Amino acid sequence: MTQSVTVLGLGSMGSALAGALLDRGHAVTVWNRTAEKAAPLVERGARLAATPAEAIAASPLVVACVLDYAVLRAVIGSVPLSGKDFVNLTSGSPEQAEEAAGWFGARGAGYLDGAIMTTPDGVGSAEVMFLYSGPRPVFDAHEPVLAALGDPVYLGADPGRASLYDAALLGLMWSAMAGWLHGTALVGAEKTTAAEFTPVAIRWLGTVNRFLTRYASQVDEGRYPGDDSTVDVQVAAIGHLIHAAGARGVDNALPELLKSMMERASEAGHGADSFASLVELFAGRVAAR
Ligand code: NDP
Incomplete structure (x- = not known):
């Protein structure tokens, strides 16, 4: 009508x-x-x-x-x-x-x-x-x-809810796009075009979707069993990214920030927990260094 x-x-x-x-x-x-x-x-x-x-x-x-x-x-x-x-x-x-x-x-x-x-x-x-x-x-x-x-x-x-989600979703968008651009710069240093890299990146986001679905219940329960992959394993893995990018002249400010957050989570006792345990930092329940 x-x-x-x-x-x-x-x-x-x-x-x-x-x-x-x-x-x-x-x-x-x-x-x-x-x-x-x-x-x-x-x-x-x-x-x-x-x-x-x-x-x-x-x-x-x-x-x-x-x-x-x-x-x-x-x-x-x-x-x-x-x-x-x-x-x-x-x-x-x-x-x-x-x-x-x-x-x-x-x-x-x-x-x-x-x-x-x-x-x-x-x-x-x-x-x-x-x-x-x-x-x-x-x-x-x-x-x-x-x-x-x-x-x-x-x-x-609650009238504020749409704006609250909007802010949260824009934050997600900026983080995801920044990660993609960092990856694009990294593979670009080896003459791979963004057009070649992007379909693979988008397929990977499908897997990342599944991580989010699994971790949502961990966040809600405040328990982060690291039975798929632990924070300590990912501290080591992000070191490889930082090495590969640094060796090719790619700016590492973004992965360095993530690495420092993972290290803080580990120091706070979440080393054997899943990546979802970083929510403790974002929620302000782990003191800043
Ligand atoms: P524009 O700059 O294109 O339009 C701004 C509008 O606000 C125009 O209609 C303008 O009127 C009016 N305006 C500005 N100042 C005054 C004033 N003092 N008195 C009267 N009217 C005024 O911005 P967008 O259309 O892109 O954005 C509008 C809203 O939509 C923003 O809040 C933005 O955040 C939101 N939004 C935009 C998105 C986008 O992709 N563009 C995505 C999601 C949300 P005039 O034409 O006379 O200047």
Whole structure:
């Protein structure tokens, strides 16, 4: 079923969101500080509102995606919000999401906080996740429309949860991409291209997926039996990586950091435990050196 949706903010991401809603046949009203950015969407059938107030009045559901939360509040100002539902896809912290939930709630609006787990080119694909947190009835009411943007993943009533997961998932992404780039530089020193290395690396990530699944229960139980591979064995193994990379002029700051964390875990008594025991360091339960 198609419905009226307003999109506030037409930067790279907001434009992609509005475009995906138009693709599914929704009646889209848009507003952006720089009105010219609406032109390609208006050509495709969107209606351009002259003010945020006009845009918000146009639809029961308002999707917002601007630079940050302060900008969103400045844009909305004192516009009446009673009876509207807001889905805020602007990036921020869990604390900002909590505060925003209070601010919108006090003004009679429903509020879902969200996080977009893609760049704009991925918007509209069912393969990408959009994370949401806030009142379940608000999510349920709008899930069919939100599915136009990507796969809607509901994380619970706590409004900060989507931002919390977003931060955790970006951390995972940076670590994984940095490991891949380090490996790419290492094999590149022996004239292997990134295109040759990457399919093998991606296959390896499939195995790493299985490690994560196995270690999740160890982390939850706080017990890390090293019956597959121990921290001490991996301290030795990362030494080989550091040697091979150093000998080829590859920067070793990343594996050196990991090695020092493994050594700290070992010194704290986890040498015979699995790699999952490093969570004790990340959780702040092992004193820094
Ligand atoms: P852009 O810089 O392309 O767009 C920023 C938007 O914020 C524009 O609509 C801009 O309006 C508006 N804006 C900025 N300052 C003000 C202001 N003072 N008053 C009114 N409007 C203002 O950024 P993106 O679209 O890439 O990002 C938007 C949000 O989406 C961010 O929170 C970002 O973290 C998040 N996001 C982006 C991703 C991406 O890959 N791009 C991925 C996941 C999340 P104007 O056009 O007039 O400048």
